[in-house]
Amino acid sequence: MARLPYIDLATASEPVREVFDRLPVHLNVFKLMALAETCFRPLLRLGTAILGRQKLSSKLRELAILRVAALSGARYEWVQHVPIAKHVGATDVQVAAIERGGIDAPCFDATEQAALRLASELVEGVRATDATYGEVAQRFSPQDIVELILAVGYYRMLATLMETAAIDLDPPAGTKVVDAIR
Numbered sequence: 001m002a003r004l005p006y007i008d009l010a011t012a013s014e015p016v017r018e019v020f021d022r023l024p025v026h027l028n029v030f031k032l033m034a035l036a037e038t039c040f041r042p043l044l045r046l047g048t049a050i051l052g053r054q055k056l057s058s059k060l061r062e063l064a065i066l067r068v069a070a071l072s073g074a075r076y077e078w079v080q081h082v083p084i085a086k087h088v089g090a091t092d093v094q095v096a097a098i099e100r101g102g103i104d105a106p107c108f109d110a111t112e113q114a115a116l117r118l119a120s121e122l123v124e125g126v127r128a129t130d131a132t133y134g135e136v137a138q139r140f141s142p143q144d145i146v147e148l149i150l151a152v153g154y155y156r157m158l159a160t161l162m163e164t165a166a167i168d169l170d171p172p173a174g175t176k177v178v179d180a181i182r
Helices: 014-022 028-033 037-052 058-072 075-087 092-100 110-124 130-139 142-165 176-181
Strands: none
Touching: 014 037, 028 037, 028 075, 028 142, 037 142, 037 176, 058 075, 058 092, 058 110, 058 142, 075 092, 075 142, 075 176, 110 130, 110 142, 130 142
């Protein structure tokens, strides 16, 4: 059972209800985020930009999000993002490798491994090592690097929120959220 109550849509403010009217699914993560009413809409806008508007490869983004979820123990995030990752090209073998911590497994190419190492270092510390940053800088544009860092940071923040609140698992929403962005 969650440590925090979810927003009650029957008594929520009009702006919060308006946002929920536009959401494709009413996931517990949204009901939790909505408790911070002044942050709710900006958080969703940032999430929407990360999921649907970045230049960064969707597959690399999702591999990084799964790495964040695995390192953070954020089961909710994992359950929601595995279907999205598979939809954008991640294989079952890659998902299983991330779940076991095998980010250097041969199922990942060098670019994917660099992105996963960056995600790992950002979650475990706050700064990439010079070696990892150098590798990432050779493989990604400055825009891609910033977008990857923002994606990792956003999903690390959500993992912290969900794990601290002991969020209740929702069934996987599949690609409904991502599809609604397009």
